[in-house]
Amino acid sequence: MMLEIKNLHAEVAGKEILKGLNLNLGAGEVHAIMGPNGAGKSTLSYTLAGRDGYEITGGEVLYKGKDLLALEPHERAAAGIFLGFQYPVEIPGVSTLNFLRTAVNSIRSQKGEADMSAAEFLKTVRVKAKDLDLDPEMLKRFVNVGFSGGEKKRNEMLQMAMIDPNLAILDETDSGLDIDALKVVSKGINALRGADKTILLITHYQRLLDYVVPDHVHVLAGGKIVKSGGPELAHLLEKEGYAGIAA
Amino acid sequence: MAVSQDTAKTVDEVTGSYKYGFTTAIEQEYAPKGLNEDIVRFISAKKEEPQWLLDWRLKAFRMWLEMDEPDWAMLNYPKIDYQDAYYYAAPKQKPTLKSLDELDPEIKSTYDKLGIPIEEQKVLAGVEGARKVAVDAVFDSVSVATTFREELSKAGVIFLSISEAVKEYPELIKKWLGSVVPQRDNYFACLNAAVFSDGTFVYIPKGVRCPMELSTYFRINAENTGQFERTLIIAEEGSYVSYLEGCTAPMRDENQLHAAVVELVAMDDAEIKYSTVQNWYPGDKDGKGGIYNFVTKRARCIGKNSKVSWTQVETGSAVTWKYPSCVLEGEGSSGEFYSVAVTNNYQQADTGTKMIHIGKNTKSRIISKGISAGHSNNTYRGLVRVLGKADNVRNFTQCDSLLIGGDCGAHTVPYIEVKNPTAQIEHEATTSKISEDQLFYTMQRGLNEEDAVALIVNGFCREVLQELPMEFAVEAQKLLGVSLEGSVG
Numbered sequence: 001m002m003l004e005i006k007n008l009h010a011e012v013a014g015k016e017i018l019k020g021l022n023l024n025l026g027a028g029e030v031h032a033i034m035g036p037n038g039a040g041k042s043t044l045s046y047t048l049a050g051r052d053g054y055e056i057t058g059g060e061v062l063y064k065g066k067d068l069l070a071l072e073p074h075e076r077a078a079a080g081i082f083l084g085f086q087y088p089v090e091i092p093g094v095s096t097l098n099f100l101r102t103a104v105n106s107i108r109s110q111k112g113e114a115d116m117s118a119a120e121f122l123k124t125v126r127v128k129a130k131d132l133d134l135d136p137e138m139l140k141r142f143v144n145v146g147f148s149g150g151e152k153k154r155n156e157m158l159q160m161a162m163i164d165p166n167l168a169i170l171d172e173t174d175s176g177l178d179i180d181a182l183k184v185v186s187k188g189i190n191a192l193r194g195a196d197k198t199i200l201l202i203t204h205y206q207r208l209l210d211y212v213v214p215d216h217v218h219v220l221a222g223g224k225i226v227k228s229g230g231p232e233l234a235h236l237l238e239k240e241g242y243a244g245i246a247a
Numbered sequence: 248m249a250v251s252q253d254t255a256k257t258v259d260e261v262t263g264s265y266k267y268g269f270t271t272a273i274e275q276e277y278a279p280k281g282l283n284e285d286i287v288r289f290i291s292a293k294k295e296e297p298q299w300l301l302d303w304r305l306k307a308f309r310m311w312l313e314m315d316e317p318d319w320a321m322l323n324y325p326k327i328d329y330q331d332a333y334y335y336a337a338p339k340q341k342p343t344l345k346s347l348d349e350l351d352p353e354i355k356s357t358y359d360k361l362g363i364p365i366e367e368q369k370v371l372a373g374v375e376g377a378r379k380v381a382v383d384a385v386f387d388s389v390s391v392a393t394t395f396r397e398e399l400s401k402a403g404v405i406f407l408s409i410s411e412a413v414k415e416y417p418e419l420i421k422k423w424l425g426s427v428v429p430q431r432d433n434y435f436a437c438l439n440a441a442v443f444s445d446g447t448f449v450y451i452p453k454g455v456r457c458p459m460e461l462s463t464y465f466r467i468n469a470e471n472t473g474q475f476e477r478t479l480i481i482a483e484e485g486s487y488v489s490y491l492e493g494c495t496a497p498m499r500d501e502n503q504l505h506a507a508v509v510e511l512v513a514m515d516d517a518e519i520k521y522s523t524v525q526n527w528y529p530g531d532k533d534g535k536g537g538i539y540n541f542v543t544k545r546a547r548c549i550g551k552n553s554k555v556s557w558t559q560v561e562t563g564s565a566v567t568w569k570y571p572s573c574v575l576e577g578e579g580s581s582g583e584f585y586s587v588a589v590t591n592n593y594q595q596a597d598t599g600t601k602m603i604h605i606g607k608n609t610k611s612r613i614i615s616k617g618i619s620a621g622h623s624n625n626t627y628r629g630l631v632r633v634l635g636k637a638d639n640v641r642n643f644t645q646c647d648s649l650l651i652g653g654d655c656g657a658h659t660v661p662y663i664e665v666k667n668p669t670a671q672i673e674h675e676a677t678t679s680k681i682s683e684d685q686l687f688y689t690m691q692r693g694l695n696e697e698d699a700v701a702l703i704v705n706g707f708c709r710e711v712l713q714e715l716p717m718e719f720a721v722e723a724q725k726l727l728g729v730s731l732e733g734s735v736g
Contacts (some may be wrong), residue, residue, distance in 0.1 A: 051687050077693040089688035093706030103692035110693065141705070159692065197507060 002064065002167055002198040003026045003048075009058035010047045016057065017043040019223035025167070025198045032201040032209055032234060035220035036242045038096050041085060041202045044220070049083040062165070074113045077103075080112035080166030082159075084219040091143040096155065096202045099143045100125060104162050128161040129190065133184050149176035157188035168192055169200045174208035186211030206238040219245055278335035284308060289440050289448075294410045294445075298416065307430040309438035314434045320597035321658060322628040324539060324566050326472045327504060333473070334442045344437070366514035402458050404488075405450035409477050412448035419450060423481055427510035427547045427574075435506040435541040435568070439475045443508070446477035451517070460716055462491040476507040482517035484550060489520040491719055505564075506541045515550030515577065520558070522715050526726050527563035534593025534622075537565025544571035545601075548580035548609075556583040556713045557600065560723040562730040565594055570628065572601035575609035575637075582611045585711040585724030589704075589724070589730045599629035599660075604637040604670070613644040616708045618727075618733035619655035626658040631667040631672060640670040648678040649707050651700070651734045701728030 003025040010018040015042045035041055047054045048061065050073040061068040063079065071079065091099065105115040114123075118218055125187065129136055132154045144152050153173055170189065174182055177188055189199060190213045201214060209217075209231065217233040218225045227233065227245050237245065262304050278289045287308050291301040313475070316327070332577035399406050405416065413420050430440040451457050482488055492509075510518050521544075530537025540563075546555035557571040573582025584600035611631065619625040625648065633640045648657035681703055689699040704727050705712065714721050 049687075049691050050682065072695070073687065073690040074693050074695045074699075077691055083691050084689065085691075089682075089684045091685055091689070091703060093707055093709035094702060099689075099692070099702070102698075103696060106695070106698060107693035163692070 001025070001062070002029075003068075003200075003217065004062040005059070006061070007020055007059035008047070008061060009056070010043060010045075011055045011057050012043060012053060018047065020059070021220075021224055021233050023218065023225055025200060027061065027198055028193075028195045029216065030193065030199045030201065030214045031216045032203060032214040033216065033218050033225075034203060034234060034237055034242075037219045040223045041220055042171055045083055045169045045200075045202060048076075048169055049081065051071060068220065074106065075110065077163075077165075078107045080161055082165035082167065082168045083140050084153075084156045084160060085171035086172040086175060088144045088147075088156055089147045092145055094143050095140055097139040100139075100159060100162055103159065107163060125158075125162060128158055132157050132161070132188050135160060150181035153177055153181065153185055154188070157185055160192065161188060164192075166196060167198045167200070169202070169204045172204065173201070174203055174205060185210060201218065206234050209234045221245075258555070267329040270420075270653045278333060280329045280333055281601075282332075282334055282442065286334050290442055290444070293335060296413060297657075299421065300413060302426070303430070304441050304443075307437050308442075311434070311437040311441055314431070314437055316434050319678040320568055320628070321660075322568060322595050322597050322625060327539065329438075332504060333552040335444060352501050358383040369436045380458055396721065398458065404451040405448065406461055409443070409446040409448050409479065412479075416448070419481070420448070420479070423479055423510070423512060424477075425510075426479050427512060427545050428543050433543060436508050436543040439477060439506045439508045439543070442524070442712065443475045443477040446479070446507075448478075448482040449488060449490065451482045451488045452478075453483040453514075454485045454581040455487065458612050459489055459705070460489045462493070462676075474503070474505040474507070476505075478507070478509040480510070480519060480521070481512045482514060482519050484515040484554075485515075486519060487518045487520075489716060490522070490715060492521070492523045492649075492717070493525075493722070504539045504541070507543070509542070509544040509571075511544075511546035511555055513546065513548050513550055513553035513555050513577075513580070514554050517550055518556075519546065520556045521546075522719055522722050523557075523559040523561075524715075524726065525559065525563050525567075526730070527562045528565075529563050529594045529730070530565040530592065531593050532621075537594070538657060539566045540569065541566075542569040544569065545574065546572065546582065547574045548606075549584060550577045550580065552579040553577050554581045554583075556585070556714070558583075558585040558711065559587070559598075560708075560711070560715070560719075560726065561586070561596060561598060562726045563595075566592075567598055568655070569594040569596075569598045569602055572603070574597065574603045575611065576605045577609075578606045578612075579608045580606055581609065583714075584611075584613045584615070584629075585714045586615045587618070587708045588616070588627075589618045589725070590620070590624055590625045591730055591732075591734055592621040592623060594621075594625070595621075595628040596626055599627045601630040602632070602642060604631075604633045604640040604642070607636070607638045608640075609637060609670075610641045610733050613642070613646075615644075615646045615656055616711055617646070617648045617659075618651065618704055618707070618731070619648065619657045619701045620651035620731055622654045623657040624658070626660060628660045628712050629662055630661075630662040630664070631674075632655055632662075632665050633670045634670070637667050638669045640667065640672075642670070642672045644672075644674045646674075646676040646678075647707070649704065650678065650680045651731065697728065697732060700731055700734065704728075704731060 001024055005023040008018050008021040021196050030153055033041060056069055108115060133155055174186060177185060214231055217229055217231060219227040278286055281434045287304050291304055428436050430437055449461060480490060513519050527538040547554055555573050561567055571584060575582055588596045588598050590596050600613055613629060617625040617627055627646045631642045642707050646659045650657055657678055661674055663672055685703050686699050689702060705724050712723055715723055
């Protein structure tokens with residue numbers, strides 16, 4: 001099992017958001033979590049990535065059989081957990097290329113591996129950028145500074161491709177994308193799929209799931225998973241809304 | 248890009264206490280403690296100075312006695328007892344060496360511990376094909392080794408300690424010493440004029456582009472030794488020189504006073520680029536110890552279209568009082584000031600620049616990045632003055648402050664005095680915090696907290712760091728990370 005979430009309770013600023021969440025993600029699987037606003041979708045992704053201020057008040061999370069919650073955010077990254085941000089953050093003065101390379105080598109160094117050589121890095125990044133229709137000029141720009149919504153999300157996908165995680169949690173990666181960008185981003189997600197990979201898509205909309213077809217769909221409401229099913233559940237939600245299901 | 252990579256790695260390597268906290272056991276020859284005319288005479292005699300220079304020092308000393316220590320800066324430190332310090336200390340070694348191999352092994356190992364950038368280490372070690380950087384090492388008060396003097400002299404460049412220059416080029420020293428920073432300029436500069444120990448003299452003749460970057464490592468070594476360096480750089484018409492000044496000091500509990508003077512002169516079409524990386528001991532986490540750094544640095548752009556550029560990365564010292572300035576006399580001359588000042592724990596920095604526009608069509612550009620962490624206070628204080636006859640002056644000033652944590656302070660104190668209506672003055676200022684969003688985003692990508700802070704801060708300082716020569720840029724990035732250790736979380 002890639003990730004086992006057992007009866008997870010989490011608070012933000014003293015307010016309980018996750019209220020006994022259970023979820024199992026197997027290796028090689030793609031899961032989608034859908035749910036109304038305020039259901040706890042982003043809280044779940046931040047909690048799994050270890051963000052400050054997201055306090056666990058109960059339950060446990062096992063990643064590859066080990067306690068995930070004991071790890072610092074950068075250790076979780078090195079262990080293979082990647083979070084695609086709903087709102088990617090700007091870092092002025094730091095080029096995208098430098099950021100990528102620092103990230104890749106920080107993870108390598110935590111794993112006791114040698115740095116990726118400059119030549120290998122540049123070669124790899126060019127190929128991956130091309131796959132994502134990213135202008136190589138963009139790599140020289142500062143991280144997310146002045147990027148359009150689509151560029152930001154494609155930049156997240158580029159980071160994911162370079163880091164090559166085992167568990168990718170993608171928080172509303174499809175929001176704010178036009179149809180062409182959505183196709184490119186979906187291609188990036190599908191490229192990650194594999195026997196030893198798990199992808200958790202957090203989304204409001206069915207349309208991403210037309211391009212990245214999930215194995216399982218879950219409905220998150222009121223801080224819990226209230227319903228699970230196959231891809232057809234997403235279609236049902238699209239048609240009938242959350243009201244009937246989440247009730 | 249590669250630079251930041253090295254940095255992240257090096258930040259790891261040097262994690263821990265102040266890296267340069269060691270003391271070299273070399274016999275010192277002290278002047279007696281305290282300050283009076285006899286001490287001034289002692290210093291002058293030790294250096295076998297001519298009468299005119301002794302008189303110059305004594306005149307300064309008498310002026311100094313009449314002056315008051317300035318108190319307008321946003322700095323708080325206990326009153327300095329000027330009688331409780333040594334004003335002359337020199338390694339007990341013959342100061343003139345034929346080659347670096349003759350250098351005292353203790354001094355040599357000091358260089359090793361200093362982590363002098365690799366390129367310079369190669370130069371010091373005499374590695375063939377090493378990139379040329381001339382190093383004039385100021386070990387406490389006397390220059391102990393000067394490299395590449397021959398090659399420089401072939402180009403006509405003079406690169407000497409001030410003491411040597413007084414003997415070999417008395418007419419140049421007599422003409423220019425104190426011509427930019429007069430003896431009575433300010434309290435600390437005046438003290439320096441009376442007791443300056445040693446320093447560097449650079450002369451670039453007409454039309455010469457200095458064939459290498461000139462570098463001086465200052466190092467304060469003796470306990471309770473005030474350091475009074477004096478640097479004088481003259482760039483004749485159409486010449487160019489890039490000068491690097493870097494400093495580290497060993498850890499001491501007592502506060503040590505440092506009052507240096509730097510004078511630059513640029514003639515027609517000459518250009519001087521002066522870069523500083525300052526990482527003197529900042530004191531411990533509780534604000535005990537550390538260097539008091541009261542420095543007067545000024546350039547006169549005398550010539551038409553002359554240019555002086557100051558770049559500084561200030562991460563050290565308990566107290567910093569420093570305003571590298573440009574007096575833009577020549578028509579079309581320009582002055583630049585690029586500064587990063589980092590304060591952590593209980594450090595205090597009051598630093599900035601003065602751009603005095605006297606000539607027509609003169610330009611100045613000021614980019615200041617202040618980073619405050621811990622309980623520190625960081626003040627940018629800058630003056631842009633445009634005189635009545637200076638038509639068509641342009642100035643651009645940008646002051647950005649970055650706060651880390653909630654107990655530190657950042658202050659911006661710009662003074663703008665314009666007496667000519669054709670001047671165009673722009674001033675931009677921002678204050679921001681390292682956001683939790685940025686930290687989390689960066690850490691989610693695999694960087695630990697310290698590396699994440701270092702990366703974000705390096706990004707914040709980018710416009711300044713890119714002005715530094717390559718070797719210095721690496722060291723500076725490294726220092727930023729080290730200086731901010733323990734500032735988050």
